[in-house]
Amino acid sequence: MTAEPTLKPERPFFSSGPTAKFSGWDISRIKTESLGRSHRSALGKSRLKYAIDLSKELLGVPDDYLVGIMPASDTGALECAMWTMLRPDRPATVAAWESFGNVWIQDAVKQLKLPQLTALDADYGEIPDLASIPQENDVVFTWNGTTSGAKIPNTDWLAPGRPGVTINDATSAIFAMEMDWAKLDATTYSWQKVMGSEAQHGMLVLSPKAVQRIEEYDPEWPLPKLFRLKKGGKINTGIFEGATINTPSMLATEDYIMALEWAQALGGRKAMFERADANAKILTDWIEATPWLKNMVPDPAQRTNTGVCFVFQGEWYESLSAEEQAGVPKKIVKLLEERDVGYDFNGYRDAPPSLRVWCGGTVEQEDIKRLLPWIEWAYDQVKNG
Known part of the structure; x- marks a missing residue:
């Protein structure tokens, strides 16, 4: 039989979420000035905005895109995009090839009940024929299959200037793979994936086209408070400047900031x-x-x-x-x-x-x-x- 090895990993953390903290992480390094303070205070809001601004800088998000902190991790951010952008009077395709993508299909079928919906799926390890999706369709897809290890190889199947909007669940891809921002209208991710930060908060990145869709469209279905992105019929820009929809964890925020600064220092x-x-x-x-x-x-x-x-x-x-x-x-x-x-x-x-x-x-x-x-x-x- 094989002899038992003697050399162990120094950091035996191989979970796919929450993932490993970066090497050298220590809780004593987290800045604590914002803890115990209101997230609406000047300090609290400035730290939330710093997390947004640093995320946008590191990811190379275009200047005219909005980036905001959302509740309920990637799930909350992605479902917010679906609830506020998908329309019963437009054709939509939800593409899935693993567990979480199939959740988005169920959302579209059972919750939103979209009448012009196409569900495009594939078995674990495979990718469906994305080129078959009509360019006029709104599309929801997962950039990287968290539970299958299958990613999209490219974005050639998304035409520049396509009529439909694209909603991209990028949670286990972003910070590990380059995003083709010009073809992405709503992109979501969570802090606890590639950056190894604390869970519960998600990020929502919106293109000008996504903002236009949100502003021109009032969904027929109920919108929970956590999904309400508009104020007075326009996008609530405060959400994308640090005024979160509900109370965030400042401890989790500071942990995410520390991870972003670590990545920035790496290059x-x-x-x-x-x-x-x-x-x-x-x-x-x-x-x-x-x-x-x-x-x-x-x-x-x-x-x-x-x-x-x-x-x-x-x-x-x-x-x-x-x-x-x-x-x-x-x-x-x-x-x-x-x-x-x-x-x-x-x-x-x-x-x-x-x-x-x-x-x-x-x-x-x-x-x-x-x-x-x-x-x-x-x-x-x-x-x-």
Whole structure:
């Protein structure tokens, strides 16, 4: 049997959300002046606006786009965009290829009940035919499949100046992949993904075209207060200057700011892209070289550089029952969590039995390298134990 490795990752945090804090993170480094203060105070509002401005700068968001802090993480931001921008009198397509994209389909079908809706889906590891989406359709899509590891390879399927609006769930892609802002009307993400910050708050990025749609359209369905972006028939610009819709956590805000300043000091989003690419290459090369594993995504052009998902194969694994196969990744994760080697890297509960290792920019290459021999050891223990 394979000998138990001795060298452990220094930071065994491989969860796909909330993800690892950046190396050197320490709670004592968080600025606390805004804690215990009103978020409406000059100080509170200035810190919220700083988080918005720094996000916009690091991401290269165009000057005429709006960026705002939303409640309820990426989910709240994305559903706000759907509730305020999608129209019953317009055709819409929701494209999905993993769990969260399928939630947006259910929102459109069961909640908004859009009469001119097309649901375009694909199995885990695959991407649907995005080029089949008519350019006049509004479209909701997930840039990177958080639970499948499949990303869009490009935005060629979105024509410049298309009549329909594009609503982009970018939560496990942004800060790891470049956004094609000219083709994106509403883009959403959460602090707790690629930046490794605290959960609960999301970000909403709106193009001028998105603002126009919101201002000219009053939805027939009820809008919860948390989704109300207009004031006096116009976009409430205060939301995009630090006046949040509801009370935010200033502690979470300061934690996000600290992560943004860390990324800025590294070299900005380009440095974050490079770190994620390097981490993912180590992992994907190992998967390719390991005969009893395969990447969940067959097409290399569609493979993520953040939440890399991989499944098992081979004579022994395929001889197991479905229940036994489902137990293999769970047993591997349990063995390594018990030894403080790797935490929370089991595949998503609705995905095929798999492992999912986060490779975003807050993870160090050396920790990825140290994890892999342990997975080999644990697999051997499960197979022969």
